[in-house]
Amino acid sequence: MEIIFQDKRRRLIRQEEIVPFSLKETGLYMVTISARCKGERQFDATDDEDLRLEIDGRKFPHLLNPERHADSPAAFSGGNLHDLKKTIYFLFKLNTGKHEITLIPDISATFEDLTVFKISSETALDRLDLEIDIQAEDRKKGRPWITFVFADLSLASFSVTLTLKRRLFDSDDVKVVIDGSVGRSYRDNLRKLWYFVTSSLYGEKQSETFTVNLPPALHYLELDADRRPALERILFLSIRTATTEEIKEKIRRKARELALDPELLVRIAQFESSFDSLAVSSAGAKGIYQLTEITVKQIVKLGYKIHDIFNIDQNIAGGQIYFRWLYQHYAGTADQLEKTLAAWNWGLANVPKDKFFEWNRLPKETEIFIKNVLGTK
Amino acid sequence: MKLRSIFIAILLLSAFLLTRNTDPYPINQGEKKDKRTVSSATVPDTISVAESFLDLDSDGKAESFRINSYAGLPGEERTEVFLNDADTPLFSLVGYFEGFFIHNIDYSKEKLLEIRISSGHSINSLAYRYHKGSLVRIPVSTEKEGFFEGVVSRNPTDFIDVDGDGVKEMIVYHREFPPDHRRTVQVYQLKEERFEKLREYEEETQELFL
Numbered sequence: 161m162e163i164i165f166q167d168k169r170r171r172l173i174r175q176e177e178i179v180p181f182s183l184k185e186t187g188l189y190m191v192t193i194s195a196r197c198k199g200e201r202q203f204d205a206t207d208d209e210d211l212r213l214e215i216d217g218r219k220f221p222h223l224l225n226p227e228r229h230a231d232s233p234a235a236f237s238g239g240n241l242h243d244l245k246k247t248i249y250f251l252f253k254l255n256t257g258k259h260e261i262t263l264i265p266d267i268s269a270t271f272e273d274l275t276v277f278k279i280s281s282e283t284a285l286d287r288l289d290l291e292i293d294i295q296a297e298d299r300k301k302g303r304p305w306i307t308f309v310f311a312d313l314s315l316a317s318f319s320v321t322l323t324l325k326r327r328l329f330d331s332d333d334v335k336v337v338i339d340g341s342v343g344r345s346y347r348d349n350l351r352k353l354w355y356f357v358t359s360s361l362y363g364e365k366q367s368e369t370f371t372v373n374l375p376p377a378l379h380y381l382e383l384d385a386d387r388r389p390a391l392e393r394i395l396f397l398s399i400r401t402a403t404t405e406e407i408k409e410k411i412r413r414k415a416r417e418l419a420l421d422p423e424l425l426v427r428i429a430q431f432e433s434s435f436d437s438l439a440v441s442s443a444g445a446k447g448i449y450q451l452t453e454i455t456v457k458q459i460v461k462l463g464y465k466i467h468d469i470f471n472i473d474q475n476i477a478g479g480q481i482y483f484r485w486l487y488q489h490y491a492g493t494a495d496q497l498e499k500t501l502a503a504w505n506w507g508l509a510n511v512p513k514d515k516f517f518e519w520n521r522l523p524k525e526t527e528i529f530i531k532n533v534l535g536t537k
Numbered sequence: 538m539k540l541r542s543i544f545i546a547i548l549l550l551s552a553f554l555l556t557r558n559t560d561p562y563p564i565n566q567g568e569k570k571d572k573r574t575v576s577s578a579t580v581p582d583t584i585s586v587a588e589s590f591l592d593l594d595s596d597g598k599a600e601s602f603r604i605n606s607y608a609g610l611p612g613e614e615r616t617e618v619f620l621n622d623a624d625t626p627l628f629s630l631v632g633y634f635e636g637f638f639i640h641n642i643d644y645s646k647e648k649l650l651e652i653r654i655s656s657g658h659s660i661n662s663l664a665y666r667y668h669k670g671s672l673v674r675i676p677v678s679t680e681k682e683g684f685f686e687g688v689v690s691r692n693p694t695d696f697i698d699v700d701g702d703g704v705k706e707m708i709v710y711h712r713e714f715p716p717d718h719r720r721t722v723q724v725y726q727l728k729e730e731r732f733e734k735l736r737e738y739e740e741e742t743q744e745l746f747l
Contacts, residue, residue, distance in 0.1 A: 257744055431714040432658075439716070439745075442692050443660055454633045454655060458611050485611060506689060507656025508612030509631040523689035525711050526659070532714045 164189070165276040173211070174268045179261040181276055183254055188279040188313075188399070191215065191250040191261065194272035197238035208238030211269035214262040215250065216440075218470050220309060223340055223380065226467035230266060233307045233337070233380040238269075240304050244297045245272060249290075252311035253283050253401045255438050284400035291393050296385035300330050302354070305385035308394075312437060312472055314376040316398035319369040320383070323390040324358045331358035335384035338372060354386065365392075376402035378471065402472055407435045407448065414476050418484050424497075425480055427533050428504070437472045446470060449479025458482070489513065501530045591639060593667035595646035600667065604652075606634035616654050620672065627672060630663070632656035640696045642727055643704040649675070649727075653693060662694045663687040664707070664732065677707075677725060677732040692720075699724060707732055718742050 165181040183189070197209035212235035213220065220234035221227065231237045236246055263271065279288060296305045308318075324332035334356040336343035345355040356366050383391065402410075411429055412422035432450040433439040445452045446469045451459070456466050459478045462485050466478040483500070486508060490499045495517035503511040505526040511517075519527055586606075590599035603619040605626075614633040617626035632654030640649045650665045650672065664687070665672040677688055688694055688709050695708040707725040719741050725732040 255745075434715045436716075436745075441712075442710075443655075445658060445691070450658060452655060452658070454608050454614070455611075455658075457608055461610055482611070489612070503611070503657060505658050507614065507632060507659065509614060510656060523659070525690055528711075529714050 161190070162278040163275060164278050165274075167274045169271075170273070171271050172268055173263055173265045173271050175265070177263040179263065179274065180258060181260070182258050183256055183278075185278070185281055186255045186283075187253070187281040188283060188285060188401075189252065189254045190277040190279050191274070192247060192277070193250075193261075193274045194245055194247045195236045196243050196245050196270040196272065197236045197241050198243045199238045199241075202238075202243055205267060207267060209236075209269050210238055210266035211236040211271075212264050212266075213248075213250075214264065215252075216254075216259050216438075216470070217262075217446075218311070219468055220250075220311070220378070221467060223378065226465075233304070233340075233382050234309045236269060237304075242299065242303065243270075244299055244303060246304050246306070247294060248307045248309060250309045250311060251279070251288075251313060251399070252309075253313070253438060255436070255440075285396075286398060288396040288399055289393070290395070292391050293393075295390040296388050298388050299385075300387065302333070302335060302384050302386040304382060305334075305389075306383040306391060308381040310374065310379040310381070310399070312376055312378065312402060312470070314398070314400050314402070315372055315374045315379065315396060317369055317371040317373075318381065318397065319367060319393075319395040320356075320391065321365065321367045321393040322356055323364055323392060324356055324366060325364055325388070326358045326360075327387055330387055332389040333357045333386040334389045335382075335386075336370070337380070337382035337384065338370070339374070339379055343370070356389070376400070376406060376472070378468075402437070404435045407437070407472060407476075410472060411448075411476055411480075414473075414480050418480050420480060420484055420487070424533070425483065427535075428483070428501075429476075429479075431529065431532050437470055437475065447475035447479075448472065449475055449482075451475060451479055451482075455482060497534070498530060501533055502526055505529045587634065587637065591648075591650075593639075593648050593650060595648060602637075604634050604637065606654075608633050614654075614656060616652075618652070618672065621670065630654050630661075632661055635660060635693075638696075640705065642696070649696075651694070651696075659689050659691060660693055661687050661689050662709075675727070675731060678734060706735065716745050718745060 164183065167179060193213065195211050197211055200206060200208050210230040212229050219229060220232055221229045222232045229235060234248055279285065322334055324334065333354040335353060336355040342353050343355045344352050408426050411426050415422040415425040429435055429448050433448050435448060437448055439450065440446050441450060451469060456469060456478065459466060459482050462481055464478055464481050466474045468474055483504060486503045487496065487500045489508065490496045490513055493499060493513055498517050499511050502522055506523060587604040589602050591602050592599045600620060601622050604616060606616040608614055614631065616630040616632055616634045618628055620627045635653040635655050638651045640651060642649050650667065652663045652665065654661050664675040666675060690709055691712050692710040696705045697708055698705045699708065709723040709725065711721040713719060719739055721737060721739055723737045724735045726735050
């Protein structure tokens with residue numbers, strides 16, 4: 161793997177920091193970050209230290225509650241870590257160009273290091289073999305240790321190889337959590353939530369393969385540690401981004417749900433972004449339907465909140481809800497579809513409902529957009 | 538009893554006077570306004586304000602310039618422009634405020650004010666001259682002149698001296714649908730009271746132009 165960028169300056173972060181980097185090629189990348197956060201009692205405060213990240217504005221909240229960030233598996237929470245080191249590996253597709261990682265502490269956090277790796281120039285990978293060799297710091301209580309974040313990626317299976325040692329009073333254990341669901345173990349009936357436990361029966365070195373078949377979406381694979389287990393190696397099989405066909409199918413499904421023409425909404429997405437969920441325009445429009453910040457705020461008023469504009473499902477849902485609102489606005493008028501597309505591109509206030517639709521009153525770019533979508537160019 | 542009633546009335550009146558909001562745009566409460574610099578504050582989901590002092594006619598005296606903008610539901614976006622501390626807007630535009638820029642086209646005293654507003658998926662760039670206490674719009678001549686003014690594009694404009702004659706041209710970029718590694722570039726020149734198109738061409742782009 162090629163190292164694209166590295167920051168090894170250990171420091172205390174008290175306010176938001178932006179770490180920029182550039183990529184020469186689109187492909188699969190991995191961002192690893194290690195940090196520590198203290199619990200409130202460790203530094204006589206009234207709140208714990210926390211640290212979360214945004215990558216190109218993209219947040220990584222709890223899967224079940226998108227409003228929760230600080231104690232997400234993709235964040236560092238002092239209430240859980242108690243100043244022990246945690247490492248998070250973010251895997252995703254990134255496009256060519258400039259990117260930025262924003263470090264957002266709550267009170268403060270100790271930043272250990274950050275590295276950006278290029279994994280592949282392709283957006284699909286049969287196997288990713290990481291010889292990590294990382295040992296947990298000691299604590300006689302389970303806590304978050306390592307998280308692998310798959311952002312809009314699918315994963316067929318993964319295998320872990322761990323070293324667990326017997327220690328006085330309490331030995332090494334590892335919990336495996338997949339998308340919030342704790343892997344149940346058959347190895348120890350008394351400690352079923354701890355998948356890997358120290359046992360003379362299983363030996364110090366233990367391995368297991370987990371067949372997960374996760375579809376392209378946001379996923380968290382967590383390893384919690386009790387005492388000092390070591391992760392020697394993790395092997396991921398069949399990682400890939402959502403294919404164009406998968407995205408088209410998501411578009412069609414949502415369109416049917418909203419009683420819209422599925423193929424029309426596919427064509428709009430095609431002409432907006434060519435189905436690139438990471439597309440960003442020079443004006444800041446993002447995602448499959450090229451939604452702007454203002455449009456996202458307006459979509460909230462229409463009853464749907466987009467937490468992550470690059471999330472495929474959220475961008476599709478938000479864009480289609482916005483389109484439906486425009487379409488319903490022009491209901492009962494001649495050229496309803498043309499007016500809707502004109503309003504989509506140029507703004508509803510510029511396309512009066514009660515006036516006859518005139519092509520020669522449209523800006524040229526709007527006219528081209530409409531004719532492309534309708535296939536009349 | 539009577540005294541107590543009077544005292545309670547005074548208390549209520551004081552409470553009313555203290556909490557009454559006389560500012561129609563109470564978005565900077567508690568925030569120190571530095572009128573020497575451009576500042577912008579955003580009320581969640583609604584109003585954006587930009588405020589500045591700009592010497593738009595290079596006479597050594599700064600004109601005060603303020604923008605209020607409202608998003609609301611689709612179609613409700615409005616931007617109001619206030620000049621020289623006026624209480625009522627000089628004009629109102631359809632769209633949400635995206636930014637304003639001062640351009641010195643030909644390095645003379647005259648400055649050009651560009652206001653960008655967004656509407657739908659497009660950016661509308663409008664150019665103005667300051668003249669006798671007001672802002673006069675400079676129309677842009679296109680194939681469809683007369684029906685709208687300014688530039689409508691998915692991309693912001695540039696002001697660059699492309700031919701090295703010391704006068705900046707307005708450069709407008711139009712993306713491809715679907716996005717492609719090329720775009721259409723239009724070059725406009727300011728001729729007296731309007732921007733006229735000099736030429737149009739296609740060019741390749743390194744990044745996928747969206």
